[in-house]
Amino acid sequence: MKKTRTIPAAVNSVRYRTVDSHLHALDFLQQTEGFAALADVMDEAGVEQAVVFGMPMAKQWDSTMPKAPSYYLSNDSRCYYYSGTDYILAELLKKQPAKIRKRFYPFCCGINGNDRMAATQLRRLLEMYPDFWCGIGELMSRHDDLTALTYGEAPHVNHPAFLEIFDLAAEYDLPVLVHHNITAQGNEEVLYLDELKEALAHNRDCRIIWAHAGISRRVEIQNLTKIVRDMLKKNKNLWVDISWVVYDYYVLDNFPNHYADNDTPEDWVRxxxxxxxxxxxxxxxxxxxxxxxxEVRKYDVLLEKLTPDTAGKLCRDNILAVMKKNGGTK
Ligand SMILES: [Zn+2]
Structure with missing residues (x-):
């Protein structure tokens, strides 16, 4: 007998139609609980559609570790760039029934941003799966411990390999989502913003989404709203994703024991x-x-302070606009 699903309490109180703009279908071991289960929790959360990508880094399971890691911070083992992630994602998604598949906007991300071959590799992927990819990302530029745990030069968004990807994205009219920390952990001075400015100026036809407004764990700076305001004013090709810790640490400003930055939630609303x-x-x-x-409902606190029009844009319209999607099926 078919099990009747009880409607979770969350469904009754869903107030905002949402398109999730930042979702990793695969973890650091390139594993997943799968799209069917994902579609169920999206229903519970009132999320109609989602931008989805794999994970461009894999976490190595060292011989000295008794059990497999589950996250990049699980232990001291290294991480490495893993291009297979895009192929796993594409094959998994293509196998889904249409009613699930059409809810996702896949992005490709499995490149090493220090490798001048990166754009060529992405171009091949775009050609191998024509009309499939809706964007590029989440590309990993400067990323706290993840950078430190990865072999080789620290990636930076103004590297020629990244710039070539931005040109490719402009050519294909795709947005690029990039994780690029604003500074190093424990350093209050803004160190890496000029790299992002250079990337944005390189090709104004490339639409760049700045993941987490440049914040990661233990990235603690003052005046973030002022910096983001200035970046948006000067860069018409920049969008800002407030997912993950920037929302908890900076926007809500109520994280336990959090470093006291000088912005208030009202500054963010403004x-x-x-x-x-x-x-x-x-x-x-x-x-x-x-x-x-x-993770979806945590935004209600902010959304309730915004005008309904702005809340709708934040939840849904802006990500669809940056992908140039109308919200219908692909
Ligand atoms: Zn992410």
């Missing part, structure tokens, strides 16, 4: 209302869906 077409939100879950509903 900034988003001043640039209502430039922000988007996402869950940034990685391959596992147990916290999915909570």
């Amino acid at each position: 900034l988003i209302e001043d640039y209502p077409d430039r922000f988007m939100l996402g869950t940034d879950v990685v391959g596992c869906w147990d916290k999915y509903v909570q």
